[in-house]
Amino acid sequence: MTTADLDRARRLLCQLQDTIRAAVAAGRGRGAARVAAVTAADTIYAIDRVSEAAVLAWFAAQWPKRWPVELVMEGLEAHGAVTFPPGTPVKRTVFKCILDPIDGTRGLMHDKRSAWSLAALAPQRGARTHLGDLVVAAMTELPTSKQAQGDQLSGVRGRGVHAVRVDLRSGRGKKFTPRPSRARDFEHGFASFAKFFPAGKAWLAGVEERLWRELGATEVFDDQYLSSGGQLYELLVGHDRFVADLRPLAFAQLGVRGALPCHPYDLCTALIAQELGCVIADPAGRPLRVPLDTTSPVAWVGCANPFLARRVRPVLRRILTGVT
Numbered sequence: 001m002t003t004a005d006l007d008r009a010r011r012l013l014c015q016l017q018d019t020i021r022a023a024v025a026a027g028r029g030r031g032a033a034r035v036a037a038v039t040a041a042d043t044i045y046a047i048d049r050v051s052e053a054a055v056l057a058w059f060a061a062q063w064p065k066r067w068p069v070e071l072v073m074e075g076l077e078a079h080g081a082v083t084f085p086p087g088t089p090v091k092r093t094v095f096k097c098i099l100d101p102i103d104g105t106r107g108l109m110h111d112k113r114s115a116w117s118l119a120a121l122a123p124q125r126g127a128r129t130h131l132g133d134l135v136v137a138a139m140t141e142l143p144t145s146k147q148a149q150g151d152q153l154s155g156v157r158g159r160g161v162h163a164v165r166v167d168l169r170s171g172r173g174k175k176f177t178p179r180p181s182r183a184r185d186f187e188h189g190f191a192s193f194a195k196f197f198p199a200g201k202a203w204l205a206g207v208e209e210r211l212w213r214e215l216g217a218t219e220v221f222d223d224q225y226l227s228s229g230g231q232l233y234e235l236l237v238g239h240d241r242f243v244a245d246l247r248p249l250a251f252a253q254l255g256v257r258g259a260l261p262c263h264p265y266d267l268c269t270a271l272i273a274q275e276l277g278c279v280i281a282d283p284a285g286r287p288l289r290v291p292l293d294t295t296s297p298v299a300w301v302g303c304a305n306p307f308l309a310r311r312v313r314p315v316l317r318r319i320l321t322g323v324t
Contacts, residue, residue: 001123001135006156009067009095009121009136014154016058017117017140020101021150023054024108024115024142047109048075051101051117059084068093070124074100074265074294095121096129098292100265104227108142114150115142116229120268122292131264131288131298139229139269143168151233153178155275178237180278181304185311186217190234191242196226199259200250207246207319214315228266232280232302236273241304242312246283246320248297253324261297264290270302278302279309283320 001009027050052075063069068088076082081090097119102108104115117140122133138154150168155161164173183189193208195201212220223240225231234240247261267288270280280302282288290296301316303309 003156003159006136006159010138010154010156010162012063013119013121013136013138014140014152015062016055016099016119017138017152019058020051020054020117021140021142023050024102027051028145048102048105052076055099055101060086067095069095069097069121072096072098072265072292072294074263077294090124090126093124096124096292097121098134098265098268100229100268102142103229103266104142104225107226108144111144111146113225113227114144114147114230116140116227116233116269117142118229118265118269120271127291129292131267131270131290131292133292134268134271137269137271139233139272141233151176153233153236153269153272155272157271157275159275161272161275178276180236180273180276181238181241183241183304184307186212186215186220186241186308188219188221189242190221190223190240191217192222192224192231192240192244194224194228194231194243194245194247194262196224197259199256200247200254203250203254203323204246207316207323208244210319211312211316214319215312228262229269232267232269232273232278235278235302235304236276238304241308243302244283244300244316246299246301248299249283249320249324251297262300263294264292264296264298265294267298267300268292270300273302277306278304279306281309284317285309285313 063084070093071082099119102115107113108115120134120137135157140152141150143150153163166173195204231243245262290298
C-alpha cells in the first residue's frame with residue numbers, strides 16, 4: 001500500500017462514519033433504547049441495529065472492490081466471516097476492518113453524552129492480526145441532540161492526525177489541532193479508572209486509591225465516560241491526563257463471569273492518540289497485541305504524555321503485582 005492508498009482508506013473511513021452519524025441522527029426516537037439482542041460481545045440496542053444496517057449498506061456500495069476487506073463488528077458473529085465484495089474468501093482479502101459503529105450507546109440513547117463511531121484497518125494476517133497491526137483509523141463524534149458541532153479525527157500510522165470540527169447544520173468542517181496535556185503530575189487534573197458497573201468496582205477503587213496515595217496525588221478528579229473512544233478523545237484533546245481500564249484483571253482476580261470488559265473494537269482508534277504523543281499500552285507497559293475480534297477482553301492504560309507514563313507505570317506495576 002502506498003501512502004496515497006492509505007490516505008484514501010482514511011478518507012473512506014471518515015465517509016463511512018459520516019453515513020453512520022446521519023443514520024443515528026435519523027434513528028433517534030421512540031424505541032431506540034430497546035434491547036434488540038444480547039451477544040457474546042455486548043448488549044445490542046435498537047439504535048445499534050440502525051447503525052449496523054448503515055455500515056453494511058455503505059460497504060456494499062462504496063468500498064473499493066480492488067481492496068477486498070473482512071469486516072469485524074459486534075452483531076455479525078452469527079454470520080461467520082463477513083467480507084466485501086460479498087463471498088470473498090478471507091485469505092484473499094487485503095484488509096481487516098474492525099469497527100464499533102456506536103461506542104457509548106447507553107449515554108447517547110438517553111441523550112446524556114456524545115458517543116463515538118470507531119473504525120480502523122490492518123493488513124490482513126488472518127487470526128494473527130492484532131491491535132498493533134492497525135495502520136489507519138478514524139473516530140467520529142455522534143453528538144447529543146442539542147449539539148451544533150461534532151469532531152472527527154483520523155490518521156495513518158506515522159503520518160499524523162487530521163482533525164475537523166463539523167458544523168452539523170451546514171456540514172462544513174473546520175480544522176483544529178488536538179493537543180494532549182503536557183502536565184507532569186496528576187494534581188488538579190482528570191485521571192480515571194473505568195469502573196462503570198458494580199462487578200469489580202471495590203477492587204478497582206482500591207487499586208486507584210493506592211496509586212494516587214503512593215504518587216502523592218490528593219486532588220485528582222474522576223470522569224466515568226462510558227465510551228472507550230470517548231476516553232481516548234479526552235486524553236488526546238488535553239482534557240484528561242490518565243485513563244486505566246483494568247476490568248479484565250479485576251474480573252479474573254475475583255472470578256467474575258459475564259461482566260462486560262473493553263474489547264478490541266473499543267480500542268481500535270488508539271493509533272490516533274498515539275500519533276499525537278499519548279502513550280497507550282497494557283497495564284505492564286507493553287504494546288497492545290490483542291487479536292482483532294469482538295470478544296477478547298482488553299486491559300489498557302493511557303497517559304497523555306511520556307513523562308506521565310514513566311511516572312505512573314512502575315508504581316502501577318508494583319501495585320498490580322501485589323493484588324493479582
